Amino acid sequence: MDDEPKLTNREKAAHRRHELRRTIRQAAIEEFALHGFTGSSTLAIAQRAGLSKPQLHYYISSKEELYEEALEYILGEWRRIYPSTIDPDRPGAFIREYVRRKIEYVLDNPSVSRLFASEVIAGAPFMSRRWGPFLANIRKESRVIRSWVDRGLIRPVDPLLFQVHLWAVTQNYADFSAQIGALMQLRPGETPDRGHVVDEVTTLFLRACGLDEKAA
Amino acid sequence: MDDEPKLTNREKAAHRRHELRRTIRQAAIEEFALHGFTGSSTLAIAQRAGLSKPQLHYYISSKEELYEEALEYILGEWRRIYPSTIDPDRPGAFIREYVRRKIEYVLDNPSVSRLFASEVIAGAPFMSRRWGPFLANIRKESRVIRSWVDRGLIRPVDPLLFQVHLWAVTQNYADFSAQIGALMQLRPGETPDRGHVVDEVTTLFLRACGLDEKAA
DNA sequence: AACATATCTGAGCAATCGGGCAAACTATTT
């Protein structure tokens, strides 16, 4: 009765350590999202993770490294959301799916989006070395959008700014949720109605493309 | 030959003091915009304003008060931008004018917009008492937009979310200018082409309203 | 049981934080 998944103690310890790093990263994301890199203290992060300050420093090598790890995690998440499985010849479906995924993600993980926003507002000091892959992705997508325009599938739009606007509107629901909550008079912690938000945002961008079939 | 604008020394001194407060406020806005309230130090603000730290503290009573003054200034600016002189029965003209003013303002004063963004991302701890007038304004505008919809002047939109999206897209050009600069491969300090940005944003929201007359 | 390794704690480091204060300096009014 010592077997089942047959884990050695060493493996279990490694697993625990890995879990703890995850907890720390999440705490870091939340704290950095609220107060930015400069404004966040390692003590606050430690407390958020349920650790003492020296205990935290036992697992991380520096505040900077922890911040960079959090940024790296975010970039991974952005890549994950991008709907690569969608037929790029059906602009309507593509936009619908992208908006839906992005809005649902930012409403579920507002801190992730907010940390990214903090970083960029501060002048992107840590991101500046990482725009590369980001840029490549955007440019690839720009070519797809341009082809939609060229083939007359959608009304003419600036492919790059179109994406920028999509980002702005979707991210906004996480970054400015305090403002939105005040406007909508939501209770603390309450999020706006997802279906409605997704509908409105989708409609906005579909109409911009001349694709407003008003599908349910 | 002691007259001309007939300023007593006392008045000149008062004027100098007032100018200095402006300089300090501007420095504070820039520093707070970059690092948020918690992340900004009074020393950094003082240096930005060309003062020593005790010298700064001679003119302000606390970091908090300075921050609140900066916030108050921002709210005044938002009110100033709102195009109250426009005929509210011409949705197209209204949207065009609002977008133009807002984009030009945020491109000229990115720090103002970024400070507001920092505050809201941090959970709007100082703004929470000030949403009132803000809310009233938004609701007033919501009624106007609803009347457009009811009279069939524009296609149906959610009046509140429509404004939220307008905010998101316009503010974005200030808050995320580091990202946009990277995407557009702008030189440091360079801003994107205003005319083009205004055109694209205007088009986006006009089309959402079914008002795309493609006017020059 | 003995040993090794991983983890945790209390104390403390130098640097910076927001802010105060008396003395020195400057400018203006009498």
Added chain:
DNA sequence: AAATAGTTTGCCCGATTGCTCAGATATGTT
């Protein structure tokens, strides 16, 4: 010239910053 008001400076305070380290404790292996 003397008195007054406004401004600037150097020096300091207690608290907090990121981070270290020696020792205590827990955990795992033999």
